[in-house]
Amino acid sequence: MTSPDDSTPRVSPDRLVDFSTAVYRAVGMADDDALLCADTLVQADLWGHQSHGVLRLPWYAARLKAGVCDPRGRPEIVVDAGGVAVVDGHEAMGQVVTALAAREAIRRAKQHGIAAVAVRNSNHFGTAMYFTLMAPPEGCVAFLSTNASPAMAPWGGRQKTIGTNPWSWAAPAGHHAPMVLDIANTGVARGKIYLARQEGRPIPEGWAITADGAPTTDPTEAIAGIILPMAQHKGYAIALVMDMLSGVLTGSAFGAGVHGPYQCEHRSGAGHLMIALDIAAIQPRETFDARMEEMIASLKAVPTAQGFDEILYPGEREARNDAENRRLGLALPADTRTDLAKLAAETGLSAALPF
Numbered sequence: 001m002t003s004p005d006d007s008t009p010r011v012s013p014d015r016l017v018d019f020s021t022a023v024y025r026a027v028g029m030a031d032d033d034a035l036l037c038a039d040t041l042v043q044a045d046l047w048g049h050q051s052h053g054v055l056r057l058p059w060y061a062a063r064l065k066a067g068v069c070d071p072r073g074r075p076e077i078v079v080d081a082g083g084v085a086v087v088d089g090h091e092a093m094g095q096v097v098t099a100l101a102a103r104e105a106i107r108r109a110k111q112h113g114i115a116a117v118a119v120r121n122s123n124h125f126g127t128a129m130y131f132t133l134m135a136p137p138e139g140c141v142a143f144l145s146t147n148a149s150p151a152m153a154p155w156g157g158r159q160k161t162i163g164t165n166p167w168s169w170a171a172p173a174g175h176h177a178p179m180v181l182d183i184a185n186t187g188v189a190r191g192k193i194y195l196a197r198q199e200g201r202p203i204p205e206g207w208a209i210t211a212d213g214a215p216t217t218d219p220t221e222a223i224a225g226i227i228l229p230m231a232q233h234k235g236y237a238i239a240l241v242m243d244m245l246s247g248v249l250t251g252s253a254f255g256a257g258v259h260g261p262y263q264c265e266h267r268s269g270a271g272h273l274m275i276a277l278d279i280a281a282i283q284p285r286e287t288f289d290a291r292m293e294e295m296i297a298s299l300k301a302v303p304t305a306q307g308f309d310e311i312l313y314p315g316e317r318e319a320r321n322d323a324e325n326r327r328l329g330l331a332l333p334a335d336t337r338t339d340l341a342k343l344a345a346e347t348g349l350s351a352a353l354p355f
Contacts, residue, residue, distance in 0.1 A: 010329030015354035017042045019344070020057055026347040027064040028071030029093070037095045040126045045330050048321035051191030052127045055198060055336045058343045059261045060093070066264035069093060069123050075100045083112035086250070087119045091267060094125030098144070098272055102131040105276040106138050113281035119272040120252035124148070124261040129182035129318070132170035135276055136178040139285055141171040143275040147246040147253075149260030151190050151227045155236040158213055160226055161256050164190050165242035170315070172279070174289035176296055177319035185239035186227040193219045193227070194262070198335045246271045 020038030025031065037060070045053030063069040073092030077085055085104055089097035101117040108115030125131065128144050135142030148163030164184035173179045184190070188207045196203045197219035208222030209215055216222055229235030247254025252271025259266035279288045300311050332340075337355060344353045 008331040008334075009355060010331055011355050012329055013042050013046055013326060016045075016054060016330060019340075019349065019352050019354050020054060022349050022352050023057060023061055023343060023347055024064075024071075026349060027061050029064070030072065033071075033093065033096045036099055037093055037126075040095045040130050042330075043130055043322075044127045045332070046322045046325045047127070047129075047318040048325070049127060049191075049318075050333070050336075051189055051195040053336075054332065054340060055195060056126070056191075056261065058339050059264075061343060061347070062264045063123075063261060064093075068264055068267045075119075075122075077104070079118075083108055083115045085115070085117045087117060089119060089122035091121055091123065094123035094146075094268070094270060094272075095130075097122040098125040098131050098274070099134075101272060101274040102134045102142070102144070102276075105142065105274040106135055106140050109140050109276035109278045109281075110138070112278075114277050115275070117274045118250040119246075119274070120250045122252070122270045122272060123268040124270060125272070127182060128166050128168035129170060129180045129315075131274070132168040132182070133178055133180055135170055136172035139172065139279050141277045141279060142169070144168045144272060145242045145246045146272045147243045147258050147270055148190075149258050149262075150256050152186055152229050152236070152239070153226050154240070155229070155233040158226070162236065162239050162243065163258055163260075164227070165239040165246065167238075167242050172289065172292065173296060173313070173315075174293035176293065176313075176316070178315055179292065179296075179313055180315035180318070183230075185230055185235045185242065187230045187235070188227070190223075190227055190260075193222050195333070197223065199333050200335075245273045249273065 017038045020041055021034045024034035024037050041054045064071045070091040073090045075087050075089045075092055075097040078088045079086035087101050101119050105115045105117045132142040132144050145167040147165045150160035151164050152162050153159055164186045166184045168182040170178050170180040202217040203219050208225055208227045210221045210225040243254045250271040253269025258269050279285055296313050302311055344350045
């Protein structure tokens with residue numbers, strides 16, 4: 001098992017979207033929802049985040065077929081209070097639920113200056129930045145938090161009770177691609193450990209410990225063990241706050257009550273919180289853009305440290321990867337191609353396989 005390299009055949013992103021859409025349709029999703037969910041996966045691959053790309057398609061399909069995620073679930077706005085809304089996901093795909101929440105947050109922010117949309121009874125939504133990046137074209141800054149199934153222990157403990165609980169911010173950046181942050185509160189996103197296992201390579205020391213508390217570089221041991229928080233106790237504390245915002249505040253599950261996309265025995269219980277701010281309510285958009293360009297220029301003017309060629313701002317690498325992968329096509333790990341071929345056979349879609 002090896003990582004993709006220059007000899008790996010490239011796959012057309014558009015054909016990969018078409019195939020993924022067909023898989024989602026085959027397991028019961030409506031056309032528009034299937035296309036959205038497919039696009040979120042392929043977009044993650046385009047950004048260079050293969051841990052959240054089509055590697056996950058078989059996981060999502062298994063959950064939909066098992067009925068723990070409802071392929072026809074329709075999110076519903078159950079509280080409509082101007083700048084505040086609450087969405088009940090009704091166990092629909094997290095991407096479908098969160099897209100609605102993002103659109104509502106942006107629309108309401110344009111009316112009220114700021115808006116918050118709480119989401120309950122949702123599912124894993126993939127890459128958070130997919131949804132926060134819906135805001136910059138509308139002249140908004142956006143924040144999104146979610147909770148996840150337990151991956152790490154509370155600081156000082158040795159039992160998994162807290163998820164990676166990622167969060168994202170996105171903002172327009174003048175003539176640059178948007179500035180966007182999307183991070184988990186563990187030292188590494190759990191999906192990157194699954195990707196390492198998929199590629200048959202060890203993980204770096206410091207990412208995780210075994211269930212017995214010993215350091216490990218084995219991704220299988222890491223998945224069964226405990227992923228370590230970023231910045232020690234600080235990462236734990238931030239993860240806990242994201243669980244408060246995403247689970248406790250929204251009325252959804254939290255802590256050990258949240259179940260991830262890696263299994264198909266339990267409903268997810270994931271919750272999210274989406275906040276949007278209308279830039280024009282605070283200052284003229286052209287002023288904001290100019291100030292963002294000034295900020296980025298000041299970063300890039302800093303002398304580089306040894307081993308670095310340039311300074312990047314958050315989101316710049318992803319924008320470059322997107323352009324390059326759209327030009328060349330996507331190089332998928334061998335095991336991902338194998339898993340997708342198996343899924344295609346199971347769903348009667350072998351002829352639609354894009355490689």
